Amino acid sequence: MEDRHKQIKSAQLRSDILKQLYFKKTLLYSELSLIYNKSIPVINKIINQLIKDGLVAEVGYAASSGGRRPQMYSVKTNAMYIMAIAMDQFCTRMMIVDMQNNPVTNTQLVELPLNDNANALPQLISCINSCIAKSGINKTQILGIGIGMPGFVSVSDGINYSYLDAGDQKLTHLIHKAIGVPVYIDNDSSLIALAEQKFGAAKLKDQAMVINLGWGIGLGMIVNGEIFRGSNGFAGEFSHIPLSEDGALCLCGKQGCLEAEASMLVVTKKAIEGIKQGKLSSLQSFINEPLERIATAIFEAIAIGDQYVIELLSDAGYKIGKALAILIHIMNPQTIVLSGRGTKAGKIMLAPIQQALNKYCIPRLAGNTELLISTLGFDAELLGAAALVMEYLDDDILNAHFKQKQQPMDKTSV
Amino acid sequence: MEDRHKQIKSAQLRSDILKQLYFKKTLLYSELSLIYNKSIPVINKIINQLIKDGLVAEVGYAASSGGRRPQMYSVKTNAMYIMAIAMDQFCTRMMIVDMQNNPVTNTQLVELPLNDNANALPQLISCINSCIAKSGINKTQILGIGIGMPGFVSVSDGINYSYLDAGDQKLTHLIHKAIGVPVYIDNDSSLIALAEQKFGAAKLKDQAMVINLGWGIGLGMIVNGEIFRGSNGFAGEFSHIPLSEDGALCLCGKQGCLEAEASMLVVTKKAIEGIKQGKLSSLQSFINEPLERIATAIFEAIAIGDQYVIELLSDAGYKIGKALAILIHIMNPQTIVLSGRGTKAGKIMLAPIQQALNKYCIPRLAGNTELLISTLGFDAELLGAAALVMEYLDDDILNAHFKQKQQPMDKTSV
């Protein structure tokens, strides 16, 4: 039971206001005053302190309806930097962003298979190091490294139970020690959900389910305005719910999992098989290429309206829709967002998903849930990884970087 | 997004401390100080005020490991009363309890079918009135009426969209006006979950799923230590998730709903049918009785180990287990509690449910979830209804009943 009633003291509002500015881009005194239920002078004091520390800047004036125009405040772009990393089963992307989420490096793409790869962790570490080196940014200027990864990730423990085994250490600690910058990890789908909630299609939504259409089918849950992780951090294991009694065999060992029936990986494999058996498709020339290429080819096929690919995706969509019907019955979300690298495929799936919802959902529930397409697409996970670092920001971390200048004593003697 | 950061001022702690005392039975200064992060003098002040108002009493001393023994405090038993009402499709139970949940009336049982019964609402109101009259308690002494009912209930709107149509008024307002006492309604399964969380098997659990084994199969969700209701108040519609493609036809019009395969109602009907076709069972002599009697007979059959009944329940249990596997994958709960009037049947179902979980759940998830039997049983909904009233208690309501005595002014002139 959540019994501990914490009281936010304004002295501990510094980091919170900074977060607020990061997520909302720009804010006024009056808005901050409303958000925190504090009087303007209290906000004024903190903002002035943040400006003195070089963290926040005035960025012009907002409109006024007659009267002095209010100052807008933002985090200073180059006050600090964040490293964002998005991993999937085969590939890892990373970049460094400033305090307004502008990339300050290119997105580095590394082939880094996670499965049965004892070398994955050292490889990841060396990539991070070289990316930072190339950027020319001092490590002390980096607030943290946020990493999204597939698998059973416990955020609170800093451990991934599926990949990147760190022995008896915490994965976060190990990388932190190796790089010298704090590390935060999370499940890829949760980060996509975080990104959609903060910057994307689920913005300002309190109850949203974000489907990560990647090689698998992930689920990131926004519950009561926050990422929901369940009691062990494993909530949202959507892809392995038992859907059909005698379905395809899944990698997890069970039968009839959603993932085994409708994931991008399965669609891709079906496409290859179908083409080999004579189906006509624009994919034909790609069937011997690596998966990563085929995925791109599928998106291109969608763009030109390839009938066979659309047929396969529709079929997958209908199955996802049936699973979403279950999800809606349990969670009664306001919004479902189709996101992740497969966002483009999601557009094709919208209709069959809606069809399945109509069939399998009680109308009162289906009617109350909107089905949206990500506005962030493939970038969602990276944005989420950056947001993760900011989510964890607190006054201790902030003070470690920006010591509040000691006020000169008024009393002449101690 | 939950942005409003509320600060608890000690002046507004009165009702909260009273709630705390109601739910925890008895507390010490030191415990309250920890719960609210307030110093002892602050707690001391509020408790003294509550004692002066006649709401709280000292109830002896706790043990000490050397030193003065601390005072224990409780809500005064007869400070106020709560009316608790539990409705199901066919029957309604009601009672009045004091501030320590002791019944001060017998449990009144009324036959009150909800389906196609335009008279249900007036009937309910007259029952409530006569129950209060019989109790001899003054209406001003009743803090509120908590009602659990099946159907699509919106707690925040005070409306039941399935039964007890109140026209263009809110159901809660209508009853409030008719009786003259504030009314709070909730879904039956949510109230059972509330009861289990506050007083039962899910006590102190932050993530718990409570299955309401009634005539249907309900779900009350405890998420992050609080009852979860989703965006429209309809979360936990567990009984109508699509389980099998070609299952039995459900009352909701769809096929293969969990409820249509495994609810008590279905088990009962199957039992009647089976016996008619020659199955041997202790139920034989009951098959022409009303449902309410048959339910009792089934519980008796369980007690004497009736093989046919146990077989039917095992079968239902396995199906419930499969549905629970889905729930565990999505929510990753710490605890699942089988509760409601069918708690006794739940005991028989434990084994087949666990079996289904082992088959359909990823081991890491199933292994982290404990499966428990309610400790409250048939009383859960009534207890939850009472708890609901207390959950809604705030300083405004409290002050309406117990005006804080005006402190005599120190200044002689204004």
Add this chain to the structure above:
DNA sequence: AAATCTTATTTAATTTTTTTAAAAAGTATT
């Protein structure tokens, strides 16, 4: 049983925090 040690509660004083009020600064309208 007296002395000593612990722990609890109450009271008073101090400190911290927050708000209110007033002044100053800046815009828009007339």
Add this chain to the structure above:
DNA sequence: AATACTTTTTAAAAAAATTAAATAAGATTT
């Protein structure tokens, strides 16, 4: 340019909470 209005800053006042000290009362030791 004068007026009306809004925002920001500063200063003063009020409110709230904590600390510290004093008192109370039970437990332990001698």
